[in-house]
Amino acid sequence: xxxxxxxxxxxxxxxxxxxxxxxxxxxxxxxxxxxxxxxxxxxxxxxxxxxxxxxxxxxxxxxxxxxxxxxxxxxxxxxxxxxxxxxxxxxxxxxxxxxxxxxxxxxxxxxxxxxxxxxxxxxxxxxxxxxxxxxxxxxxxxxxxxxxxxxxxxxxxxxxxxxxxxxxxxxxxxxxxxxxxxxxxxxxxxxxxxxxxxxxxxxxxxxxxxxxxxxxxxxxxxxxxxxxxxxxxxxxxxxxxxxxxxxxxxxxxxxxxxxxxxxxxxxxxxxxxxxxxxxxxxxxxxxxxxxxxxxxxxxxxxxxxxxxxxxxxxxxxxxxxxxxxxxxxxxxxxxxxxxxxxxxxxxxxxxxxxxxxxxxxxxxxxxxxxxxxxxxxxxxxxxxxxxxxxxxxxxxxxxxxxxxxxxxxxxxxxxxxxxxxxxxxxxxxxxxxxxxxxxxxxxxxxxxxxxxxxxxxxxxxxxxxxxxxxxxxxxxxxxxxxxxxxxx
Numbered sequence: 001x002x003x004x005x006x007x008x009x010x011x012x013x014x015x016x017x018x019x020x021x022x023x024x025x026x027x028x029x030x031x032x033x034x035x036x037x038x039x040x041x042x043x044x045x046x047x048x049x050x051x052x053x054x055x056x057x058x059x060x061x062x063x064x065x066x067x068x069x070x071x072x073x074x075x076x077x078x079x080x081x082x083x084x085x086x087x088x089x090x091x092x093x094x095x096x097x098x099x100x101x102x103x104x105x106x107x108x109x110x111x112x113x114x115x116x117x118x119x120x121x122x123x124x125x126x127x128x129x130x131x132x133x134x135x136x137x138x139x140x141x142x143x144x145x146x147x148x149x150x151x152x153x154x155x156x157x158x159x160x161x162x163x164x165x166x167x168x169x170x171x172x173x174x175x176x177x178x179x180x181x182x183x184x185x186x187x188x189x190x191x192x193x194x195x196x197x198x199x200x201x202x203x204x205x206x207x208x209x210x211x212x213x214x215x216x217x218x219x220x221x222x223x224x225x226x227x228x229x230x231x232x233x234x235x236x237x238x239x240x241x242x243x244x245x246x247x248x249x250x251x252x253x254x255x256x257x258x259x260x261x262x263x264x265x266x267x268x269x270x271x272x273x274x275x276x277x278x279x280x281x282x283x284x285x286x287x288x289x290x291x292x293x294x295x296x297x298x299x300x301x302x303x304x305x306x307x308x309x310x311x312x313x314x315x316x317x318x319x320x321x322x323x324x325x326x327x328x329x330x331x332x333x334x335x336x337x338x339x340x341x342x343x344x345x346x347x348x349x350x351x352x353x354x355x356x357x358x359x360x361x362x363x364x365x366x367x368x369x370x371x372x373x374x375x376x377x378x379x380x381x382x383x384x385x386x387x388x389x390x391x392x393x394x395x396x397x398x399x400x401x402x403x404x405x406x407x408x409x410x411x412x413x414x415x416x417x418x419x420x421x422x423x424x425x426x427x428x429x430x431x432x433x434x435x436x437x438x439x440x441x442x443x444x445x446x447x448x449x450x451x452x453x454x455x456x457x458x459x460x461x462x463x464x465x466x467x468x469x470x471x472x473x474x475x476x477x478x479x480x481x482x483x484x485x486x487x488x
Contacts, residue, residue: 019098028073031066035145036460038064043149043460046210054210058146062212068104071142072097075134075242085133086115086225104138111136111218114238116226122345128198130224130238140219140242147211149460151246156256157455161275162245164459165466168323169383171274172336173452175327178270178281179316180334185268185281188327189288190320192310193252193299196276197244198236200251201303205237209250219243235303248276251302258298259291279322288313325384336384343389346377347396354400359407363421366404367437370397378442383450390442397439401432 017025038061045053061067075081076091084090091097114130121127132140148164155163160171179185202220209216219241223232237244256271259280263269268283269291282288292311299305314320319328324342328335353373358366374397378390405417412420418430425431425438432439451469459466 018095019102020094023094023098023101026069028069031069034064034066035061035070036463038067039145039149039460040463042146043153043458046150046153047461051210054150058150058211061146062105062142065101067142067145068101068138071104071138071145072100074141075137080131080137080240083131084115085131085136086113087133089134091134100135100138104135105142109139109215109218111139111222113222113230114224114240116224116231122341128239130240132222132238132241136219136222137242139215143211143215143219144243144246147209147243147246147250150210151250151253152458152460155249155253156271156273158256158271159249159253159273161273161277162249165457165469166453168274168380169450170453171272171323172325172383173450174270174272174455175279175281175322176334176336177452178272179327179329182332185270185283186316187282187285187288188314188316188320189280189282189291190310190312190314190322191278191280191292191295192307193276194305194307195236196252196304197239197248199303199305200236200248201301202233202235204251204302205247209247245275251304252276255295255298258294262294263287263291274323277322279320285313285315324380338381338384338386338389342381343393346373346393349373350393350397351400354397354404355407358404363432364434364437367432367434367439371437371440374440374442378440378445382445382447385447386445387443387447390445394441394443398430398432 038057042054042057042061045051045057072091076097081092082090091100112133112135114132114136117129117131118126119129152163158171158174160166160168160174179188205220206213206216220237221233222238223230224238225231237247252273255273255278259269259271267287269280269287271278271280271291280288280291282291292306292313296306312320316327316329316334319326321327321339321341324339325336326339328337350370350373353369354366358369361369374393377393378386381389401421402417405421409417409420421432422430423433425433451472453469454465457465
């Protein structure tokens with residue numbers, strides 16, 4: 001470890017180069033390799049219960065030049081890089097980024113209050129979002145690098161939210177595996193934790209999260225500013241904090257093990273969790289109610305409780321919604337489709353873009369605005385039974401665009417409007433396009449099975465598995481390969 005700690009990386013401040021030049025000289029491949037090696041050692045040490053070694057390795061990582069450099073790069077490359085905290089400071093230039101690296105984790109750290117804003121939720125309520133300063137974000141990113149390998153080593157196998165190499169589609173596929181066959185579980189407990197991020201007990205976090213307690217306390221007790229008033233933080237982790245998803249995951253780790261201890265393999269009881277939402281498949285309604293009662297004290301110890309409004313027990317033939325999909329059996333056959341709520345949401349978004357924002361746009365601008373929305377939604381749902389729904393959304397887009405064209409040219413005829421905006425491309429007619437841009441059609445997306453990640457794999461230890469998996473998923477997506485040898 002002494003040799004690693006004594007590395008003088010390219011880009012270190014030597015006094016004869018400007019900070020901007022130093023930033024541009026950082027070898028990012030070397031930085032990622034250095035941090036990755038430490039993270040692997042941390043995760044292995046945690047699995048072997050070598051807690052003192054974990055602490056030493058974490059200390060080495062958070063004080064390393066490369067760890068600080070990656071933390072600063074993380075917060076200056078994401079979407080929040082243009083959003084300042086209460087100090088209104090951003091790091092737009094290379095020189096500011098380099099200065100941030102050299103000042104990070106130096107001296108006694110004291111976090112600044114968070115800037116609080118509220119964003120609307122789908123149900124009409126408001127969700128609090130807390131925005132740290134750039135320096136505090138970088139500190140959280142730095143300590144996240146050291147904490148995430150510990151979280152991965154202790155995570156539940158079927159937890160899929162906010163974890164490297166895992167996605168919503170993995171949770172969807174696991175639920176399918178748990179309930180698809182006739183002899184499998186037929187009842188489901190849909191669980192939702194009430195205000196998970198906002199209500200986690202600080203006392204529990206301080207006693208159970210393996211990181212520098214002084215730094216953790218600064219993250220948790222920073223307080224927030226709203227309408228120029230300072231409010232204290234008594235509980236919860238800030239939604240918007242870089243480290244908050246890891247803290248929330250570590251808080252909920254153990255749910256699956258608790259259920260499995262009571263209902264071992266063969267009882268048809270399986271829990272799948274994505275962040276603070278989870279589904280427990282059970283053989284009967286009585287068992288589902290028993291699992292719910294089992295989880296209540298587990299959550300209460302952490303300052304949490306189940307939402308009575310959103311925690312439901314349903315039969316698979318009635319179906320239920322989870323992560324934007326509807327899971328339901330039709331005459332004994334399991335079909336997973338985009339949920340009605342998700343379909344309604346995408347239609348509302350399309351209508352807003354076309355009829356509210358798009359009336360003053362050119363056709364090129366409108367296409368460029370719509371295409372990322374349509375591609376993102378179809379890519380998310382292409383692993384489900386979505387062909388008919390893709391066609392339905394395409395029809396809705398056409399109808400909405402026709403209204404858009406009529407409003408723009410109310411004194412023109414239908415033939416003129418059609419020839420102005422819709423053209424033939426290849427063997428396809430009525431293509432909404434210009435010479436530069438073509439509107440994306442969801443019906444052109446092929447339905448392809450998702451390759452589920454193996455539940456027991458650790459991204460910091462089983463690096464080759466995740467590398468191969470990423471490569472093979474790319475082959476499947478590009479070529480539509482269905483040969484079984486491509487599935488890990």
